[in-house]
Amino acid sequence: MATKPPSSEDIIGQKYDRCMADFLVKAGVGFGAGVVLSVVLFKRRTWPIALSTGFGAGAAYADCDRSFNPARIPGTRIISQLEGKQ
Amino acid sequence: MYRTLPASRRLQSTTPRGAVRVIRRRLATEASPSTPLPKKKRHVVRTIVLSTTALAGTFYLASPFVAFKNEAYYDFFSEHVPLGYSTLEYAEGRHWDTMTLESALESSKKSLASAQRYVTDKISGTPTAQGAIESVKNTRDAAVKAMQESKDRANSAAARIKTGIKKETSGATAVVKHQSEQFSREVSELIREAEAALAKGLDVAGLATTPEVAAPPVKAHDESPTDAAGTSIYTAPLPVGFELPPGYARPAPPKKPESAPVETPKLPLLSPALSSISSSEPIIAHLAGTIDDLTAYIEANPAATAQAASVLETAKSDLTALATRIDKVRQDERADLESKLDGQTREYTVKLLELEMEAQDRLDGQEQEFRRYFDEERARLTQAYREKLENELQTQTELINERLKEEVIAQGIELQRRWIREIKVRVEEERGGRLAKIDELSANLKRLERVALDNSTYLDENIRIHALWSALRALSSSALASPVRKPFREELRVLRHISAAREDPVAAAALESLEGSDVPDVGVEPFADLATWFASEVAPKVSHVALVPDQNAGLLSHLASRAFAGLRFKRHGLVSGDDVLSVLARAEYYLNEKDLDSAARELNQLKGSAKLLLHDWLEAARRRLEVQQALEVVQAQATLASLLVV
Numbered sequence: 001m002a003t004k005p006p007s008s009e010d011i012i013g014q015k016y017d018r019c020m021a022d023f024l025v026k027a028g029v030g031f032g033a034g035v036v037l038s039v040v041l042f043k044r045r046t047w048p049i050a051l052s053t054g055f056g057a058g059a060a061y062a063d064c065d066r067s068f069n070p071a072r073i074p075g076t077r078i079i080s081q082l083e084g085k086q
Numbered sequence: 087m088y089r090t091l092p093a094s095r096r097l098q099s100t101t102p103r104g105a106v107r108v109i110r111r112r113l114a115t116e117a118s119p120s121t122p123l124p125k126k127k128r129h130v131v132r133t134i135v136l137s138t139t140a141l142a143g144t145f146y147l148a149s150p151f152v153a154f155k156n157e158a159y160y161d162f163f164s165e166h167v168p169l170g171y172s173t174l175e176y177a178e179g180r181h182w183d184t185m186t187l188e189s190a191l192e193s194s195k196k197s198l199a200s201a202q203r204y205v206t207d208k209i210s211g212t213p214t215a216q217g218a219i220e221s222v223k224n225t226r227d228a229a230v231k232a233m234q235e236s237k238d239r240a241n242s243a244a245a246r247i248k249t250g251i252k253k254e255t256s257g258a259t260a261v262v263k264h265q266s267e268q269f270s271r272e273v274s275e276l277i278r279e280a281e282a283a284l285a286k287g288l289d290v291a292g293l294a295t296t297p298e299v300a301a302p303p304v305k306a307h308d309e310s311p312t313d314a315a316g317t318s319i320y321t322a323p324l325p326v327g328f329e330l331p332p333g334y335a336r337p338a339p340p341k342k343p344e345s346a347p348v349e350t351p352k353l354p355l356l357s358p359a360l361s362s363i364s365s366s367e368p369i370i371a372h373l374a375g376t377i378d379d380l381t382a383y384i385e386a387n388p389a390a391t392a393q394a395a396s397v398l399e400t401a402k403s404d405l406t407a408l409a410t411r412i413d414k415v416r417q418d419e420r421a422d423l424e425s426k427l428d429g430q431t432r433e434y435t436v437k438l439l440e441l442e443m444e445a446q447d448r449l450d451g452q453e454q455e456f457r458r459y460f461d462e463e464r465a466r467l468t469q470a471y472r473e474k475l476e477n478e479l480q481t482q483t484e485l486i487n488e489r490l491k492e493e494v495i496a497q498g499i500e501l502q503r504r505w506i507r508e509i510k511v512r513v514e515e516e517r518g519g520r521l522a523k524i525d526e527l528s529a530n531l532k533r534l535e536r537v538a539l540d541n542s543t544y545l546d547e548n549i550r551i552h553a554l555w556s557a558l559r560a561l562s563s564s565a566l567a568s569p570v571r572k573p574f575r576e577e578l579r580v581l582r583h584i585s586a587a588r589e590d591p592v593a594a595a596a597l598e599s600l601e602g603s604d605v606p607d608v609g610v611e612p613f614a615d616l617a618t619w620f621a622s623e624v625a626p627k628v629s630h631v632a633l634v635p636d637q638n639a640g641l642l643s644h645l646a647s648r649a650f651a652g653l654r655f656k657r658h659g660l661v662s663g664d665d666v667l668s669v670l671a672r673a674e675y676y677l678n679e680k681d682l683d684s685a686a687r688e689l690n691q692l693k694g695s696a697k698l699l700l701h702d703w704l705e706a707a708r709r710r711l712e713v714q715q716a717l718e719v720v721q722a723q724a725t726l727a728s729l730l731v732v
Contacts (some may be wrong), residue, residue: 005379007623007702008699008700008702009623009624009627009699009700009703010627011698011699012627012644012695012699013627044538061641064641065641065642067641068639068640068641069638070645071638072638075094
């Protein structure tokens with residue numbers, strides 16, 4: 001994986017590309033699992049499909065947001081030095 | 087006069103012939119007038135004249151001899167005495183100066199003889215006293231010669247006949263007669279001689295005109311012939327009768343001239359009768375002479391004359407017979423002897439010839455042998471002497487070579503010493519004269535050296551600066567002005583070396599920092615690339631995130647910034663404002679103005695995600711600016727150096 005690191009101005013575009021790919025994969029996996037549940041358990045009902053797709057899309061968004069702002073981790077908060085002194 | 091003549095002659099005998107002639111002439115001229123007048127006055131004059139002439143002659147004769155002995159007298163005589171010089175010349179011409187006593191005597195004798203000859207010449211030339219004297223002399227000479235001849239013949243005949251003829255006479259005549267012959271021989275000889283002399287003397291007397299003049303020479307000359315004859319006749323052949331002549335010979339001559347003419351008609355003389363025989367046989371002549379003597383003797387005694395006449399006649403006949411007999415016998419003997427002699431002569435001639443031939447041969451052989459021996463000996467001697475000579479020569483050559491070598495070495499040393507001395511002197515002179523100029527020259531040289539050194543440093547500096555500029559240009563052209571990015575480590579290294587050689591701390595430090603980084607390996611972006619990069623990629627993407635907050639910027643803020651960025655107005659030019667778009671506009675302006683430094687400074691003020699996006703560009707721009715700054719420093723240093731040099 002010794003590929004050339006991208007230039008600094010292309011970092012945002014790369015993040016965009018990865019988020020899209022992650023969203024598609026996770027949304028597709030959720031959609032598939034919803035279909036199976038719907039068929040197997042819920043006798044062909046539609047709402048399990050939408051729910052599982054939503055779960056997939058939500059996970060993809062959370063990962064993408066974390067990639068743009070790595071410091072924003074749930075449950076933690078970064079306190080600046082000025083704030084810490086106050 | 088007659089007495090003085092021999093005396094003067096004796097005196098003249100010590101003088102040379104010329105003087106004698108002079109004196110003789112004077113005497114001859116003076117004699118005729120002086121002799122007939124024997125007066126007292128004349129005698130005085132004559133004495134004076136004679137003494138004067140004698141003295142003058144003696145003086146002139148003796149003077150040269152004295153002059154040759156004494157130098158002062160020579161001068162005196164030649165200068166002051168009249169005729170002195172000519173006399174001396176004459177004496178020198180006749181070599182009187184080298185004359186001795188013996189030579190003088192000899193010459194006087196010669197002069198005497200010549201004087202006599204002169205006198206006889208004079209006499210024979212004129213019929214005077216001189217003629218008489220000359221004829222007398224001639225007759226005397228003839229008489230002396232005849233006597234000499236007869237004497238010799240008598241001697242030989244006596245010697246021969248004593249041995250050979252004695253036998254014949256013993257046979258022919260009696261012993262007594264022979265003895266009487268022996269006895270009478272002496273007498274007869276004397277008689278004959280006297281007769282002969284007197285006969286000639288009488289002839290002379292007959293010739294003479296004046297008896298006074300003719301007589302003295304006869305008498306004068308008669309003495310010497312008789313003396314000469316008496317001594318010559320009776321010495322050798324008849325020693326027995328030697329004592330007789332002095333007693334007999336002297337009285338005889340005066341008598342005979344008187345008696346002979348008187349007695350000749352009385353008794354017959356044998357000598358004239360037997361003259362034909364006696365001429366060939368001297369002994370007969372002697373015998374006849376003896377008989378004549380006897381006749382004379384008998385005539386002297388008149389008593390015996392009568393008896394003796396018959397005896398003399400018989401003796402005469404016997405004697406003639408004997409003479410004829412002797413003659414015949416002698417002729418026979420002679421013929422016999424001649425024949426015998428002829429035979430012996432032939433024999434001995436033949437023998438002599440043989441002997442001569444033999445001796446000749448032997449002599450030839452000996453000569454050849456001697457010649458050969460001589461040649462051998464000569465060759466041997468030549469060889470020996472040549473060897474000796476060669477040895478000598480070799481030794482001499484060696485000696486000479488040795489000596490020459492020594493001399494050459496000595497001369498070489500001497501020459502070297504002289505040269506060294508001369509060189510020293512020259513060096514001193516040079517030091518005194520020319521070394522003074524060397525200081526000046528050295529000063530000049532030092533100045534020149536300094537100038538040259540300055541020049542060389544100048545040139546070196548120039549060359550170094552030139553090289554520096556060249557390297558700098560090469561580096562800037564390869565690093566900054568090249569259209570593509572390429573590494574410039576080589577150029578940087580050259581430039582650094584050149585600047586390090588110049589020991590420029592500032593440039594060295596700048597280049598050191600540049601070389602320490604990896605910039606030279608990768609090179610720097612060209613300004614055109616950077617500008618294009620900024621305008622085409624960096625500036626739009628930065629403007630997309632221009633509204634993103636610096637902190638807690640999530641996906642939604644980015645999406646919102648992106649969505650609103652397209653809606654905003656694009657700003658251009660040198661605009662004020664701290665927002666991202668204003669900064670981007672100023673940077674773009676500066677980049678258009680080719681002011682990368684200002685553009686980089688503007689962009690460097692951005693924060694947040696814009697700064698993240700600009701990171702790479704800013705890095706490239708900073709590297710370029712660093713290189714550019716370092717090169718500018720070096721360039722400034724080079725400019726400064728070139729300004730310093732000039």
